[in-house]
Structures are given as structure tokens and as C-alpha cells.
Amino acid sequence: MKILLLYTIAYIIWIYSVFAYEDNYEKVTQTNVIRNFYLTKRVVRVFLEISLRSNNSSNIRDFEYGIFFPTLVYSKVGYISSGISPLNLNIYTINCEEFNKTNNKHFSNLSEDIYVCKINIPELTKNLTTIYIEYYIGDPYKTLPDSIYINENQLVEFKDFQYFLTPYKVENEKTIIHFLLGTQIERFLPTSMKRQDTKLTYIPKNNTDIQTPESMLYVHFNLNNHLVIYKSVNRTIEVSHWGNVYIKEEYAGKNQAATHKGEFNRKEIMLLAGQGFARMRNPGSVLPQNTHICFQMDHILPYRAIGLEYYDKIGNISYSHASKVNSRYTLIQAEPRSPVMGGWNFDYVIEYNLPLENVVFYDYEKKTYMLNITLTPSAKGIYAENVTTHIRLPPGSSEIQFLLPKNRNIPSLKKQEDLSYYYGWLDIFKPRPVIIYSAHSMYIPEQHILNFKGQVYYQIKSEFLLKYKLFVIPGIIFISLLLFVLIRRLGNSNRKDKYV
Numbered sequence: 040m041k042i043l044l045l046y047t048i049a050y051i052i053w054i055y056s057v058f059a060y061e062d063n064y065e066k067v068t069q070t071n072v073i074r075n076f077y078l079t080k081r082v083v084r085v086f087l088e089i090s091l092r093s094n095n096s097s098n099i100r101d102f103e104y105g106i107f108f109p110t111l112v113y114s115k116v117g118y119i120s121s122g123i124s125p126l127n128l129n130i131y132t133i134n135c136e137e138f139n140k141t142n143n144k145h146f147s148n149l150s151e152d153i154y155v156c157k158i159n160i161p162e163l164t165k166n167l168t169t170i171y172i173e174y175y176i177g178d179p180y181k182t183l184p185d186s187i188y189i190n191e192n193q194l195v196e197f198k199d200f201q202y203f204l205t206p207y208k209v210e211n212e213k214t215i216i217h218f219l220l221g222t223q224i225e226r227f228l229p230t231s232m233k234r235q236d237t238k239l240t241y242i243p244k245n246n247t248d249i250q251t252p253e254s255m256l257y258v259h260f261n262l263n264n265h266l267v268i269y270k271s272v273n274r275t276i277e278v279s280h281w282g283n284v285y286i287k288e289e290y291a292g293k294n295q296a297a298t299h300k301g302e303f304n305r306k307e308i309m310l311l312a313g314q315g316f317a318r319m320r321n322p323g324s325v326l327p328q329n330t331h332i333c334f335q336m337d338h339i340l341p342y343r344a345i346g347l348e349y350y351d352k353i354g355n356i357s358y359s360h361a362s363k364v365n366s367r368y369t370l371i372q373a374e375p376r377s378p379v380m381g382g383w384n385f386d387y388v389i390e391y392n393l394p395l396e397n398v399v400f401y402d403y404e405k406k407t408y409m410l411n412i413t414l415t416p417s418a419k420g421i422y423a424e425n426v427t428t429h430i431r432l433p434p435g436s437s438e439i440q441f442l443l444p445k446n447r448n449i450p451s452l453k454k455q456e457d458l459s460y461y462y463g464w465l466d467i468f469k470p471r472p473v474i475i476y477s478a479h480s481m482y483i484p485e486q487h488i489l490n491f492k493g494q495v496y497y498q499i500k501s502e503f504l505l506k507y508k509l510f511v512i513p514g515i516i517f518i519s520l521l522l523f524v525l526i527r528r529l530g531n532s533n534r535k536d537k538y539v
Contacts, residue, residue: 066093066095067092067104068091068094068208068210069089069090069207069208069209070092070167070211072209072212073087073088073214074086074203074215076199076216076217077217078260079219082482083175083176084174084175086125086172086173087173088169089169089171089172090167090168091169097165098163098164104160104170105158106155106205107155108153108155110151113135113154115176115177115179115422117422118449118483118484118487119156120174120448121172122171131160131446132445132447133159133446134157135154137152138155140152140153158170158172177422177482178295180266180295182194182196182381184297187300187331189304190311192263193262194225194259194261194297195259195262198256199255200254200255200256201243201255202243202254215238216232216240218260219237220237224259227260228255239258241256263331265333265381266294266331267333267336267421268292268421269418270291270292270293270425271290271424272289272290272416272418272426272427272481273289274286274287274427274428278430278433280433280499282395282396283393283394284393284395284399285390286391287389290336290388291384291385293383294333296382297331298381298382299380299382308332311330331381334374334375334379335373335375336418336421337371337372337420338373339368339369339485339488340371341369341397342366344391348390349373349390351388352386359371359372359374371417373387373389375387398411398412407438409496410496410497411492411494414428414444414452415483416481417488423482424479426481427477428475429459429473429474430473430474430475431461432495433471433499435469436472436497436498437498437499438496438498439496440496442493442494449478449483449491452477454474454475455476458473459473460472472497474495
């Protein structure tokens with residue numbers, strides 16, 4: 040009987056939440072919606088400008104505005120932010136979840152599942168409130184044709200809904216598609232779009248028949264850019280209270296660009312790259328951007344990064360470059376052993392160290408350490424799938440608390456609730472607690488790479504630290520002395536005695 044009562048209460052709450060959210064759509068009118076698609080890079084940037092008006096006689100406090108994505112698009116959204124102006128886009132808190140469209144009249148004709156990102160607006164007034172939303176879609180193109188010669192233009196397709204997918208009433212809507220200067224547009228739908236210089240503009244007549252093929256936005260154009268994505272990224276962050284934080288990033292990716300037609304010709308690639316082979320190229324030389332072949336991947340590291348290593352399964356790759364940029368960050372130009380053609384897979388590893396004093400801070404009152412660390416891979420301008428990070432804390436860490444950014448800009452970013460444990464070479468008394476978090480889709484705009492940080496709070500008892508150091512330091516000295524004596528004895532045993 041109790042179980043039946045609990046099920047009844049849960050059902051009533053679910054029904055109330057569904058209809059309450061349905062009623063939420065009637066409270067607001069979108070007076071103007073402007074969608075901007077920037078098809079200028081390997082990742083599509085979408086910028087929305089939405090003017091909202093409350094239909095109530097009074098202001099609405101803590102209003103949750105929803106932006107909706109079909110599953111296919113949502114699975115490729117690597118970053119989303121919202122704010123009060125184009126220059127201040129990280130103000131509102133965003134929470135994304137799967138949307139139940141079973142009893143929803145607005146999306147009942149869509150076959151795909153729907154996800155909603157709820158944007159918390161502190162107050163919605165009777166007058167117009169304009170919000171700005173920015174998100175990035177990874178792996179957005181399909182090459183057509185699939186194979187091209189090395190000097191041919193690469194043609195790609197891009198699709199999206201003609202209409203803004205929303206349950207709120209829309210009075211005016213406009214879609215603008217931006218291209219690079221000189222882009223050759225082969226075909227676009229609907230044909231009523233107006234072309235002007237480097238953009239296409241579309242003003243739909245109504246917001247109906249969302250699911251029909253005629254309602255799809257389609258563009259076939261040339262984009263001479265490599266389409267590298269990372270299929271997996273595994274990161275390890277190991278904290279040592281001996282003064283160092285070690286970071287290792289393992290990348291496995293693929294160039295999704297058009298595959299090479301004809302025979303592979305190294306001379307053609309050399310001519311395209313300019314200045315000969317990579318190992319013969321002068322540091323700082325500019326590599327070509329108007330090609331679908333990938334010649335290098337850039338990485339942005341903290342300015343104090345030291346001990347940089349770049350290698351693959353074969354070994355060290357010596358012709359990459361690293362430099363300090365304007366006292367702001369360290370730039371690694373990681374060049375593969377061979378230029379990555381369309382359809383080729385690749386892998387490599389980047390390692391570096393950070394001084395402990397720059398990332399770990401101690402609160403003497405609370406006797407708590409705080410690790411303030413970048414949460415995302417260091418790769419610049421490349422979309423990544425299946426990103427997993429392991430944070431290994433020092434042995435003896437307790438009272439561990441891990442805080443993600445409150446704005447939740449990466450929708451798929453989740454942390455594992457339970458801790459794992461890892462034994463290092465010198466972890467004799469206790470293992471290292473390991474925090475694990477992951478994301479199936481991740482992209483960070485260049486300006487946010489070093490600023491998207493999380494905090495780990497932990498404590499270590501001073502008695503444990505003292506015992507650990509008193510054991511490890513004499514142990515290292517004793518083992519070193521033992522090895523020295525052993526080597527000397529082996530050397531003496533091989534020497535023949537000489538008598539005078």
C-alpha cells in the first residue's frame with residue numbers, strides 16, 4: 040500500500056511539472072530572434088540574439104528560458120554560454136537535461152529526442168529583455184565529394200532547421216549564415232535566401248512543419264580547412280607536495296576532411312607546405328591555412344609550464360616548437376611526423392609540469408589545500424569527443440571536495456561520484472585518491488582555455504606528511520648509497536690485480 044501511495048505521489052508531481060513547464064511557454068513572447076551561423080572554421084559557432092517580453096502584468100522573477108536541441112545536434116554541442124551582451128556572455132547559469140516531449144504539443148511531430156538547456160534569467164520585465172546565447176557545434180560538416188585531389192577545393196555540406204526550434208511564440212525571426220571572404224557557394228536551400236557578399240540571409244514566413252524535409256536549412260560550399268577532431272583525450276593530473284604538478288594529455292584523432300584521390304606524392308605536399316620538410320622549416324614560419332591537410336596542432340599551456348614533452352608511439356618528435364607568448368601563455372606548435380591527410384588517424388602525447396605554488400594554495404585557518412586547475416585539454420580550436428581526466432591527489436588526502444564551474448558551459452561535463460585510488464612508486468603507506476570527470480563532447484573557445492577552471496579542496500594531516508617525509512627521504516638516500524656501493528664492488532671485481 041505504501042509503495043502504491045509513493046508511486047501515486049511521484050506521478051502527480053511529474054504531471055504537475057509537465058503542465059507547469061507547459062504553462063511557462065505562455066508567459067513569454069519572443070518578439071525578435073536572430074540566428075547567426077558562422078561557417079568559417081572547422082567548428083560552427085552559433086550566436087543567438089533573442090528579445091523576450093513578459094505576457095504577464097508584472098515582472099517574472101527567476102525565469103527559466105529553454106533553448107532546445109535535437110539529440111544529434113546536442114550530442115555535438117561542446118560549449119554554450121549566455122549573457123546580457125555580446126561582450127559579456129557568461130552571466131546566466133545553464134543547466135541541460137533531456138526533455139520529455141511525450142505530452143508536448145510543440146514537439147510531438149519530431150521523431151528525434153529533444154534536450155533542453157535551461158537558462159536562469161533573474162528577472163524578466165514587461166519591457167523587452169534581450170539575451171545573447173553562444174554555442175559551438177563540433178564535427179558539423181559532411182564532405183561532398185568524399186575524395187579530392189591535393190590542389191582541389193574541399194566542398195562540404197551543412198544542415199540545420201530552417202526555423203528556430205522553440206515552443207515559445209515568435210513574432211519575428213531572421214537567420215544569417217556567415218562565410219569566409221571568397222567562399223564559393225555551390226547550392227543552398229531554401230532558394231529564397233538572399234546572398235550578400237559573405238553571407239546568406241533567410242527570413243521565414245512561419246514556424247510550422249518543422250519535421251518536413253522542406254524545412255531544413257542546407258548549404259553546400261567550399262571550406263579549405265582541415266577537419267581534425269579528437270576521438271578521445273585522456274588527461275592525467277598528478278599533484279605532488281614535493282613542489283610539482285605533472286600533467287599528461289594523450290590524444291587520438293582523425294582528419295574528417297576529404298580523402299586523397301590518386302597517388303600519394305610527397306613532393307606535392309612539400310610544395311603546399313612551403314620551405315621543405317617540417318624538420319627543415321624555420322621556427323615561426325607560417326603554415327598554409329587554405330588546405331584540408333593538417334600540418335600542425337596548436338596547444339595553449341600556462342605561462343609557467345616547464346619540462347615540455349611531445350611524442351607519439353614511436354618516440355620523441357623533435358621538430359615541434361614551443362614559445363612564450365606575451366607573458367600570457369606557452370604555445371606549443373605540435374607537428375606530426377607526416378602531414379595528416381583526410382581520413383587519416385593519428386595520436387600523440389603532450390606532457391608538462393607546473394610549479395606547485397602556482398596551482399595549489401593553503402588556507403591556514405581551515406587547514407585546507409585548494410587545487411585550482413584548468414579542466415579542459417590544451418588543444419586550440421579543435422573539437423574533442425570522449426574526454427576523460429584523472430586528478431591524482433597526494434597520498435593521505437581526505438575531506439575531498441571537487442567543484443565544477445557553476446555556469447556549466449560544457450553540457451556533457453560530469454564527475455564520477457565515487458573516488459578511485461592509485462598507487463605510485465613511493466606511495467607506501469596510503470594510495471592516492473583519484474577524482475575522475477568526463478565529457479562526451481567538448482570544445483573551448485581560445486580565450487577561455489586557461490580560464491575554465493575547477494577547484495579541488497582537500498586536507499592532509501601534518502603527522503602523515505612528517506612520517507611520509509621521514510621515511511621517504513632516508514629511504515632514497517639509503518637506496519642511492521646501496522647502489523653506489525654495489526656499482527663500485529662490481530667494478531672492483533672486474534679489475535685484475537697488478538703486482539709490482
